[in-house]
Amino acid sequence: MIKPEWIAVDWGTTHLRVWAMRGNAPVAQAASDKGMGCLKKDDFEAALVDLIGDWLSEPVTAVACGMVGSRQGWVEAPYHAAPCSAHPHGFVSPQTKTPNLTVKVIPGIKQTAPADVMRGEETQIAGFLALNPDWDGVLCLPGTHTKWVHVSAGEVVSFQTFMTGELFALISGQSVLRHSLSADGWDQEAFDAGFETAMARPERGAAHLFGIRAEALLNGLDGAKARARLSGLLIGAEIAATKPYWLGQTVGIIGANTLAGYYASVLRGLGVPTMIAPAQEATLAGLAMAWASLKG
Numbered sequence: 001m002i003k004p005e006w007i008a009v010d011w012g013t014t015h016l017r018v019w020a021m022r023g024n025a026p027v028a029q030a031a032s033d034k035g036m037g038c039l040k041k042d043d044f045e046a047a048l049v050d051l052i053g054d055w056l057s058e059p060v061t062a063v064a065c066g067m068v069g070s071r072q073g074w075v076e077a078p079y080h081a082a083p084c085s086a087h088p089h090g091f092v093s094p095q096t097k098t099p100n101l102t103v104k105v106i107p108g109i110k111q112t113a114p115a116d117v118m119r120g121e122e123t124q125i126a127g128f129l130a131l132n133p134d135w136d137g138v139l140c141l142p143g144t145h146t147k148w149v150h151v152s153a154g155e156v157v158s159f160q161t162f163m164t165g166e167l168f169a170l171i172s173g174q175s176v177l178r179h180s181l182s183a184d185g186w187d188q189e190a191f192d193a194g195f196e197t198a199m200a201r202p203e204r205g206a207a208h209l210f211g212i213r214a215e216a217l218l219n220g221l222d223g224a225k226a227r228a229r230l231s232g233l234l235i236g237a238e239i240a241a242t243k244p245y246w247l248g249q250t251v252g253i254i255g256a257n258t259l260a261g262y263y264a265s266v267l268r269g270l271g272v273p274t275m276i277a278p279a280q281e282a283t284l285a286g287l288a289m290a291w292a293s294l295k296g
Contacts, residue, residue: 002028002055008287009048009103011068012120013037018051018062024288028055036067044074049098056100063091063290065283066120069105079110079117083157086126088290106290109156116161120283121147124254125156127285128277135252138245141279142255142263144169146238148245160245162238165259168231177209177230180216185224194232195239195266202240208233231262239266246272254282 004020004027011017014035019026034047048062065088069077075094091104108119121141129135129151141147144165150157172181197208212229215221221229239246250273253260257278264274 001057003058004028004055004060006291007052007055007060007062008284008291009062009064009066009068010120010123010283010287011036011064011066011073013067016047016051018048019284020052020055021288021291024285026284036070036073041074044068044094045096045098045101048103049101052101056098059100059102061102061104061291061294063104063106063287063294065106065123065287065290069107070119073105074103075105077105077107079108080122082109082111082159083155084109086122086129086151086154086156088123088126088286088293091290091294104290104294106287109159111159114160116159118147118159118161121149121254122156123286123290124279124282125149125151125286126289127282127287128252128254129154130285130289131277131282132252132275137252138249139252139254140242140246140263142253142259148242150245160242162241164234164238168234171209171234172227172230177213177226180213180221180223181227181230182223185227187222187225187228190225191228191232191262194229195236196232198233198236199240202237205233205237235262235266239270246270250274252277255279 002020005022008019008021012035016034017031020028030051032051039047068074075092077092088106090107094103096103106123109122110117136152139149139151146162146164147159149159171177212226216226251267253263253274253276260276264276267274
C-alpha cells in the first residue's frame with residue numbers, strides 16, 4: 001500500500017497528472033484525460049479521487065497547479081500581480097468531502113499592462129529557479145500558449161504570451177492549408193527556410209502562409225515539408241517579436257523535448273546561449289516548493 005507524505009497534482013485543460021510523493025521524490029504516479037475542460041465544478045473531486053483513492057489510507061494534502069484554479073476550475077485561485085515573487089504562495093483550498101483529503105491550489109500570475117495571465121507555468125518557473133539557484137534572465141515555456149518571462153531576484157518581472165502552438169493546430173487542422181499538410185513527418189530544411197523567411201519579413205506572415213498552399217498546388221510541395229515550413233514560419237514570427245526578451249540574454253527553456261529542442265536550435269543559431277529544463281521535472285520541483293511552504 002502506497003502511503004505518500006503528500007500528493008503532487010498537475011491539472012491542465014486536457015489532462016490530470018498526479019504523483020505520490022515522499023519528500024521531493026515521486027514513488028508512484030497516475031494520469032487521466034479528465035482535464036478542466038471536460039469537468040463541471042462538482043466533478044473535480046471525484047476525478048481526483050479516481051486516481052488517488054488508494055493513497056488516502058491516512059490524512060494527506062494534495063498540492064495542485066494549473067487550470068484547476070481557474071474561474072472554470074474547481075476553485076478560483078486569484079492571480080498574483082506581476083512583478084511578484086516566483087515562490088508559490090497564497091494557496092486556496094476547495095471544500096472536500098473525501099476523508100483524509102485536503103487540497104491546496106496554487107494561484108497563477110497576471111499582468112495588467114499589457115494584459116496577460118498564466119496558470120501552471122508559474123509553478124514550472126518556481127521549479128526552474130529551485131533547480132537553478134540565483135538565475136536571472138529570461139525563461140521560455142513553449143507550448144500551446146508559449147510564455148516568455150523576465151525573471152530577476154526570484155521575481156517574475158514581466159511576461160508575454162504567444163498563441164503559436166494553438167495557431168499551428170488551427171491552421172493545420174481547419175484552414176485551407178490542411179489540404180497541403182501531412183498529418184506527421186518532418187523536414188528540417190523546410191523548417192529552417194520558413195523560420196528564416198519569417199525572421200526576415202515577419203510583417204508578411206499572412207502572405208507567407210498562403211504561399212504554402214500555392215506551392216503545393218503549383219509545384220507539388222511535399223506534405224511533410226509543408227508542415228515543417230508552417231512550423232518554421234510561426235516560430236520565426238514569435239522569435240522575431242520576442243527579440244527584446246532574448247537579445248543579449250541566456251534563455252532557459254522549460255518544455256517537452258521535441259518542441260523545446262526546436263526553440264533551442266533556432267535561438268542557438270542566432271547566437272543565444274540556451275539551456276533546457278524538462279517540463280515535468282520543473283513542475284515537480286515547483287510543487288515541492290509549494291509543499292515546503294505549507295509545512296513551514
